[in-house]
Amino acid sequence: MGATPSLESAARGAKSSAALEFLRNSPKKLLINGKWVAAKSGKTFETLNPANEEVLALVAEGDKADVDEAVKIARKAYEEGPWASARPHDRTKVLLKIADLIDKHAEELAELETLDNGKPLFESKNIDIPGAAETFRYYAGFATKIYGETNPSDPSMFNYTLREPVGVCGQIIPWNFPLLMAAWKIAPALACGNVVILKPAEQTPLTALRLGELILETDLPQGVVQIITGFGPGAGSSIAEHPDIDKVAFTGSTEVGKLILKASTGNLKRVSLELGGKSPNIIFPDADMQQAVFGSSIGIFMNQGQVCCAGSRVFVQEKVYDQFTDSMSQFAKSITLGNPLDASTRMGPLVSKEQHDRVKGYLKAGKEEGAKAKIGGEPGKQERGYFIEPTVFTGVNNQMKIAREEIFGPVASAIPFKDENDAVFQGNDTTYGLAAAVWTKDISRAHTIARKLKAGTVWINTYGQIDPMSPFGGYKQSGFGRELGKYAIDLYTQIKSVYLKL
Numbered sequence: 001m002g003a004t005p006s007l008e009s010a011a012r013g014a015k016s017s018a019a020l021e022f023l024r025n026s027p028k029k030l031l032i033n034g035k036w037v038a039a040k041s042g043k044t045f046e047t048l049n050p051a052n053e054e055v056l057a058l059v060a061e062g063d064k065a066d067v068d069e070a071v072k073i074a075r076k077a078y079e080e081g082p083w084a085s086a087r088p089h090d091r092t093k094v095l096l097k098i099a100d101l102i103d104k105h106a107e108e109l110a111e112l113e114t115l116d117n118g119k120p121l122f123e124s125k126n127i128d129i130p131g132a133a134e135t136f137r138y139y140a141g142f143a144t145k146i147y148g149e150t151n152p153s154d155p156s157m158f159n160y161t162l163r164e165p166v167g168v169c170g171q172i173i174p175w176n177f178p179l180l181m182a183a184w185k186i187a188p189a190l191a192c193g194n195v196v197i198l199k200p201a202e203q204t205p206l207t208a209l210r211l212g213e214l215i216l217e218t219d220l221p222q223g224v225v226q227i228i229t230g231f232g233p234g235a236g237s238s239i240a241e242h243p244d245i246d247k248v249a250f251t252g253s254t255e256v257g258k259l260i261l262k263a264s265t266g267n268l269k270r271v272s273l274e275l276g277g278k279s280p281n282i283i284f285p286d287a288d289m290q291q292a293v294f295g296s297s298i299g300i301f302m303n304q305g306q307v308c309c310a311g312s313r314v315f316v317q318e319k320v321y322d323q324f325t326d327s328m329s330q331f332a333k334s335i336t337l338g339n340p341l342d343a344s345t346r347m348g349p350l351v352s353k354e355q356h357d358r359v360k361g362y363l364k365a366g367k368e369e370g371a372k373a374k375i376g377g378e379p380g381k382q383e384r385g386y387f388i389e390p391t392v393f394t395g396v397n398n399q400m401k402i403a404r405e406e407i408f409g410p411v412a413s414a415i416p417f418k419d420e421n422d423a424v425f426q427g428n429d430t431t432y433g434l435a436a437a438v439w440t441k442d443i444s445r446a447h448t449i450a451r452k453l454k455a456g457t458v459w460i461n462t463y464g465q466i467d468p469m470s471p472f473g474g475y476k477q478s479g480f481g482r483e484l485g486k487y488a489i490d491l492y493t494q495i496k497s498v499y500l501k502l
């Protein structure tokens with residue numbers, strides 16, 4: 001249990017002694033059956049601070065053997081343990097306790113998130129960590145509100161439905177909102193009485209592991225939550241393929257989503273997929289321009305643009321195209337790019353070298369295709385870390401690579417449009433359908449366009465609002481199934497129809 005040699009340097013700037021203590025206790029282990037265990041192979045991998053490229057901690061590299069063990073434990077906990085048949089009120093208590101513990105450790109969790117992911121502390125503190133607590137609290141309320149129905153059957157029969165848990169749920173999450181995504185997955189699953197095996201992304205395993213420690217402080221029975229860290233091929237693919245996992249919930253790239261779906265056919269496990277996006281953000285000349293510039297900038301630059309519903313295609317009506325892109329570039333220029341632990345920083349590094357290379361590739365492709373970087377277009381000037389300048393590309397058309405492929409970086413592609421029909425046509429001309437936005441003061445036009453856009457979420461005169469009470473998910477290749485709201489209950493229950501002869 002020696003300290004990682006470079007920890008003091010890797011985590012410099014962190015103020016939370018609890019976060020440092022957590023990191024010092026390295027290598028981190030897998031959570032199986034309520035205990036922390038090393039990977040059976042003994043292997044570990046490094047998790048880095050993307051702001052300085054130094055090692056924060058070593059983490060157990062779980063693979064098929066560990067997933068098999070976790071599934072065995074989870075199956076036993078589901079079939080024989082008290083959770084699936086627990087009083088709903090008792091489930092509520094556990095979920096509320098998890099929410100309270102997240103709040104209690106908010107500062108520490110926010111620093112761990114920022115260290116591991118690179119997002120500004122400003123965002124971890126104000127979005128990720130409170131959002132995770134809120135999600136647990138929201139689903140705590142749901143445990144007592146999962147109803148069946150009494151059906152108008154033949155008078156000689158009494159027919160009703162039961163909503164039962166699905167069983168053992170594999171949950172594979174991405175690195176962009178590590179703790180928040182863990183909450184979106186675990187909270188509704190537990191509210192419905194399932195047991196889970198969570199696989200955090202290899203780039204950002206830390207807050208999920210800390211959440212695992214907090215969960216152990218509650219009355220959740222052993223074996224209800226397993227956390228297996230490791231890589232996609234290995235830990236992730238073993239979950240997707242496992243014949244004794246009943247459901248897999250995945251958030252990540254469309255490419256991997258397709259692999260998960262294929263792998264699920266072995267035992268026809270239930271699948272829900274929340275995948276990529278290339279969301280249109282449409283600006284009409286009658287919009288409040290100041291608000292539209294601010295909202296559109298947050299919509300693409302928040303979390304360094306590493307957001308599946310980022311407003312990456314900014315459609316601007318021809319007449320205001322130059323004015324709007326000027327203002328958005330001015331806004332981008334004002335963003336403080338730098339050490340994400342500084343309170344004043346509004347943009348940190350991308351999560352990894354791989355992501356940095358990918359985004360640099362798109363910056364190059366954009367220029368080669370003839371787009372102009374009105375602002376940005378280059379990596380950050382920092383000596384270390386995976387920084388990219390906030391970028392606004394003008395002169396983009398909707399067929400260019402930077403308008404068609406998900407960049408997952410702080411890169412806005414501004415595309416002109418003529419009229420309402422053109423905006424809707426171009427907006428929908430994408431293989432994705434996760435989110436969209438429209439900015440206009442004409443309420444009739446706003447609602448008409450909201451209906452016409454093929455996207456799971458539409459924002460009007462705002463961008464990026466997400467709340468646990470409202471569903472989130474995709475049309476087209478952005479996936480299927482809706483998380484959040486009452487809809488997540490559908491993902492984590494199955495319905496049984498019971499007939500009784502009177």
Ligand code: ADP
Nearest residue numbers: 173174200201231232233236237252253256259
């Ligand atoms: P990104 O490309 O943004 O890193 P991915 O879709 O690759 O997103 O990753 C999201 C999650 O899916 C991560 O937890 C990752 O480990 C996991 N993953 C990647 N490849 C696979 C795979 N073949 N099977 C299962 N999970 C995978």
